[in-house]
Each structure stands twice: as C-alpha cells, then as structure tokens.
Ligand SMILES: [Fe+2]
C-alpha cells in the first residue's frame with residue numbers, strides 16, 4: 001500500500017527526473033557525433049558510459065515505483081499521471097512501451113468514473129494511439145495489432161457527447177482521430193486504405209453538421225484540421241487509380257474546393273485526374289512527375305533544419321512514392337525503370353544522409369527503411385546493394401554497425417585459426433563451393449557483417465541502454481533474425497547469408513535460443529552459424545562501452561563461459577581451437593578491450609564525415 005503523500009512524491013519525481021534522464025541520455029548520444037578529436041571523444045565516451053550506468057539504476061527504481069502507483073490509482077495520482085503523459089508528449093519523448101502501460105491503466109481508470117471526463121480521455125487515447133503506432137505497427141504491421149485503431153475509434157465514439165467535451169482541443173481531437181485513420185494508420189496498415197473513403201465521408205458530414213458549425217469559436221481551428229484531412233485524403237490518390245473504388249474516390253476529390261488544398265498536392269492531383277481520364281499517357285505522367293521531383297530536389301537538396309527545406313523534401317518524397325508506385329504497378333520500359341528508380345532513390349538518400357544525427361528522428365528512420373525496401377529490387381549490382389545496406393545500418397543504428405564490424409573481425413580471426421588447424425570444420429562450406437581459404441574468409445566476413453541486419457527493422461529501442469527493456473521489447477528484439485529476411489525481401493544476392501541471419505541466436509545442439517522455427521541442425525551453413533554465434537556472444541558480453549547495461553566481462557571470463565557451455569550452446573571444436581591458440585586469445589583479448597574504442601571512434605568518424 002502506497003500512501004497518498006508518497007504517491008505524489010513518486011509521480012513528481014518521475015515527471016522531473018525520468019524525463020530529464022531521457023533528455024540527458026539523448027544529449028550524451030548526440031555529443032559523441034560532434035567531437036572529432038580522439039582524446040576528447042574517448043573521455044566523453046567514458047563519461048557517458050559511467051553516467052548512463054548510474055542512470056540505468058535510477059530509472060529502474062523510478063519505473064518500479066510508478067508501477068506500484070499504477071496498481072493503486074486514485075483521483076489525485078491519476079490526475080498527476082495524466083499530466084506526466086502530457087509532458088512526455090509535449091517534450092517529444094517517445095518512451096513508448098512505458099507510456100503505453102501508464103496510458104492504458106489511466107484510460108481504464110477514467111472510463112470507470114461516474115462523470116466521464118471526455119477531454120481527458122480524448123487526450124489519453126490520442127497520445128496512446130500515437131505511441132502504439134510507433135511501437136507495434138512499425139514493428140510488425142503483418143500482425144494485426146489493433147490497439148491504435150481501437151483508440152481512434154474510441155475517440156470517434158465521443159462524437160455522441162460532443163456538447164459534453166469542454167475544450168476546443170478536446171473537440172479538435174475527434175478530427176485528429178479521423179486524420180490519423182485516413183492518413184498515418186492507413187499508410188502503415190494497407191488494409192485500412194479500404195476504409196479511407198468511409199471515414200472521409202463521415203468526417204465531412206460531421207464537420208458540416210450543425211452541432212459542429214454552431215460553435216463559432218471552434219471554426220478556425222477545426223477548419224485548419226479539415227485542410228490537413230483533405231490533404232492526406234488526396235495523397236492517397238495513387239492507390240485508387242487501380243482500385244474498384246476509383247470512381248467513388250475521384251468523384252469525392254473533384255468536389256473539393258481547390259483553394260482549400262496545399263498547392264503542391266493540386267499539381268499531382270490535376271495530373272492524376274488527367275491520367276484517369278486518359279488525357280495523359282503513363283509515360284507523360286511519369287515524365288511530368290520526374291520534372292516535378294527535380295523542381296523540389298534541384299541540384300541536390302541538403303538538410304538545413306528549416307521547415308521550408310523539410311517540406312521540400314516531403315514533397316519530393318511524395319512524388320517519388322507516386323513514381324515508384326506507377327512504375328511498379330504498370331507496364332513500363334524495363335530499362336528506363338532500372339535507370340530512374342535508383343537515381344531518384346539515391347537523391348532522397350543523399351538528403352537523409354545530410355540530416356545530422358541529433359535531428360535524426362523516427363520519421364527519417366522509417367523513410368530510410370521504406371526507401372531501402374523500394375530501391376533494393378532495382379539495384380542491379382551487388383556493390384550498389386552493399387552500399388545501400390551500409391547506408392541503412394549506419395544511418396539507423398550506429399551501435400549495430402559497430403557490433404557488426406566487431407563480430408566480423410572476431411569471426412575472421414577465429415576462421416583463420418580454424419583454416420590453419422582444422423580445416424575440415426568447414427567441410428560444409430567447402431562442399432557448397434567455398435573451396436579456397438579466400439572464399440571461406442570472404443563468406444564469413446560478409447555473413448558476420450550482415451548477421452544482425454534485421455535490427456534495422458526493429459525499433460530504436462533495441463539499443464536502449466538507459467533502462468531495462470520491457471517484456472514486450474524483448475519479444476520484438478527476438479524477431480530480428482526473421483526481420484533480416486523480410487528486409488532483404490528474398491533478394492538472391494544475399495541468400496547465402498540467410499541461415500546465419502536466422503541461426504546466430506540458436507544453440508549449437510539445437511536445444512535453445514531463437515527463433516524456434518529455424519532448425520539450425522539441418523542448415524548447410526552450420527559451421528558458419530556456430531562460428532558467428534560464438535563471435536556474436538564474444539562481442540556482446542565484453543562490450544562495456546556500447547552496452548552500458550552489461551557488467552562487461554573480460555575476455556578470460558568469457559573463455560570460461562565458452563568452455564562451460566561447449567557442446568550445448570557453443571560448438572566444442574571451435575571453442576577448442578580458441579583454447580589451443582594463445583596468439584588468438586591475446587588478439588581477441590586486445591580487440592575486445594583497448595582496440596574496441598578505436599573501432600568505435602572510426603565508426604563515429606565515418607558518420608561525422610559522411611553526413
Ligand atoms: Fe543478433
């Protein structure tokens with residue numbers, strides 16, 4: 001039982017300290033991207049590491065206190081906590097998993113009250129849905145996580161109590177829910193596109209109804225909201241060109257008052273209408289769109305942090321999306337297609353690359369992954385693809401990039417020792433055609449570098465170090481092996497690495513690890529999987545700089561562990577190879593200690609200089 005005074009203290013502490021810690025954490029991360037002197041950088045890295053270690057413990061305590069309060073909510077604590085949520089939102093802090101837990105408990109609490117506080121429930125549902133969209137849908141859109149949709153529909157249901165909503169912001173919330181159902185949610189969950197017309201008709205009818213129009217003071221704000229809704233409705237036009245709902249859709253947009261719309265959208269929509277009415281051929285439409293794209297991007301658009309600049313990029317991106325879609329869905333000259341798409345894609349990537357790390361948000365993160373998926377099938381040679389992938393990993397997860405390089409170095413060192421002393425360990429690879437030492441080393445090196453690729457499709461949370469991960473977050477992390485394959489979309493040139501991507505968290509004897517569905521014992525690449533699994537554990541366990549939550553074992557402690565689990569978790573022959581070579585042990589010991597900091601610095605410098 002937590003007494004009232006105590007609850008208040010816990011919540012206020014959480015509100016200031018936890019949020020401060022979140023900001024401090026991101027400041028620390030950013031600061032490393034600004035220093036290019038090695039000594040200063042090293043000091044800063046160590047300071048960051050120590051500070052985050054302490055923060056981790058404080059945050060754990062605060063979260064556990066808050067969970068106790070959540071189990072014993074009363075009016076005062078529920079009120080205080082909803083203000084905390086508001087503050088998270090206002091300060092742009094998306095600690096989604098924690099926020100969702102608090103929000104769901106609060107919604108439950110406020111829904112049971114006798115006098116329903118609609119304004120508060122609208123606010124909580126909207127913020128909750130936003131976080132759930134970040135958290136669930138981006139993570140696994142195939143899985144029908146309905147949570148955000150449910151929350152938006154809940155907000156819509158409050159239309160029936162419109163007069164009981166006390167503030168303009170509350171009433172505006174209903175329009176915001178519509179906006180999200182028509183725009184962002186439909187963007188992520190494609191099936192939702194089929195409902196767009198229905199929602200759009202509904203919101204227009206509602207907006208023009210007496211109940212809304214009679215509140216004179218609201219109109220300015222709501223009108224603004226309707227402009228956004230019209231815009232987002234329009235930006236879906238491309239998906240209706242080949243849809244059975246085409247006529248209904250275009251009838252609706254022809255009715256729109258064009259002065260209500262943003263200028264750039266009208267340009268595309270005019271073209272689309274001409275195209276739909278056969279006044280424009282596919283070739284001509286694509287040509288005009290490319291012209292339009294060039295208008296926005298010019299001689300290379302670079303990020304400068306200003307709104308106008310970001311708008312330009314968004315417009316260019318919208319146009320590129322339409323072009324990609326048109327080329328994909330229709331018969332179009334193959335040569336032109338393979339020429340045009342990478343050109344447009346790399347122009348967009350260049351812009352994303354020019355965004356400094358501190359301004360890099362989940363918005364860019366999503367675009368980056370999305371672009372990658374769209375470009376990959378149109379990149380014809382492997383070098384192009386490798387470049388694209390490196391860009392993706394570097395951009396989205398520098399920590400994963402560092403880890404990949406470390407695992408690559410460790411794997412190659414062990415592989416060389418295997419080739420020297422027990423070449424037959426690689427008999428499976430040799431049989432597959434990697435029949436020279438060079439071929440084996442090259443294969444191992446690439447497989448190691450790409451082994452965690454799937455992390456690029458998981459949330460930023462994967463590298464979160466300032467608090468313990470929640471159960472839900474762990475569940476998502478375990479999806480990263482399978483996500484690699486999703487990301488590469490069965491691309492042929494990477495097929496040889498799939499088994500390593502899928503199997504590197506499985507135990508040597510098959511009796512443990514994940515994903516359960518993947519049978520590593522049957523893999524033709526078993527020796528590579530076993531090797532990279534050992535290299536992976538070696539880096540993860542000894543990394544005290546990047547993984548501030550780990551105790552950080554020395555390499556010698558780790559060797560004991562490898563020996564303890566040889567035959568079950570680890571391949572005993574490979575462990576023996578390490579045991580037998582003092583030279584290798586020395587090298588790995590150094591690499592996982594002092595040398596690691598140099599690897600870190602190189603990667604940071606690469607990011608600082610490249611972008
Ligand atoms: Fe992994």
Ligand SMILES: [Fe+2]
Nearest residue numbers: 403451452536
């Ligand atoms: Fe890994």
